[in-house]
Amino acid sequence: MPDNARLLLLDRDQVERLMQPADVLEAVKQAFTLHSDREGRVFPVVRERLSTGGVFGIKSGDVQSQGLLGFKAAGFWPANRQVGGEPHQATVMLMDPANGRPVCMIDGNAITTMRTGAAGAWGVKWLARADSTRVCVFGTGVQAAVQLRFALDQLPSLDEVRYVTHGGKPNAQFEAAFAQRCRIEHATDANDAVARADLVITATPGAGALFDLDALQPGTHLNCVGADTKGKRELPEGTLARVKLVVDDREQARQIGETQWAASTPCTELGDLITGKETFERQASDITLFDMTGLALQDLTVARLLYERAVAQGVGSSIAWPW
Incomplete structure (x- = not known):
């Protein structure tokens, strides 16, 4: 009653x-x-x-x-x-x-923390190269940590992590959290860290491009978390023209995700890959991007x-x- x-x-x-x-x-x-x-x-x-x-x-x-x-x-x-x-x-x-x-x-x-990390894990599973060994992480906050944790769980071959901080200084607490799972070191050159990475994770407040477009190498996969509001971005201009783009929700990504900066970019929803409605065959030289805006x-x-x-x-x- x-x-x-x-x-x-x-x-x-x-x-x-x-x-x-x-x-x-x-x-x-x-x-x-x-x-x-x-x-x-x-x-x-x-x-x-x-x-x-x-x-x-x-x-x-x-x-x-x-x-x-x-x-x-x-x-x-x-x-x-x-x-x-x-x-x-x-x-x-x-x-x-x-x-x-x-x-x-x-x-x-x-x-929010855990489900976003889990969403990132599915992006890694479906889009990253299975032989990926090196990760570049932008950010050392809660979301950067959970994205890295799930990525390491998903791809046991990952063994080298380089992380980039906003202030350019190392984060001892972040390093200690992963020291038993991989080789981890602070990167002072963002472009070099991206160029050497098989997987790039961006988990920042989305205040602007984190690296130069030329740093992005063939075969890289990007999991991008920080663009979740109009005007936010983490990737340099021209990135979407170079990638195979996968999103969680097409319209939402075009409004508030990285996709807002090139809304006409063809994309696939990750759920359609999981259900088999769409297929995806990754070539070794493909650059893939999972634009995560978070589903209700x-x-x-x-x-x-x-x-x-x-x-x-x-x-x-x-x-x-x-x-």
């Missing part, structure tokens, strides 16, 4: 305990599949700059056949760093599609996994939410 309705709350620590990388990989694969089969809908993205210096967005969608409906309210507040806080902030809400009532509210930071369906499939697991294990705070 309406007066007995309850809302389940899952905080950051509970989410991190419940979430396992292998499960998130499968949930994200399901999201790509649902999107490709058009069983899952992705609604238009809200992404707006605020007078406070932050960027606020909403990604939402549903899977009508599965009774899945919800949204993620999220954004980026760089000033949070000044007080020791995380600049990325996100909250996910699952709702009952039959009546519009909220069912579960979840801290979305860990979800990824947030929702992972959130549903967490909700079901929390209910089964009695995790979270259940509060009265009468209507």
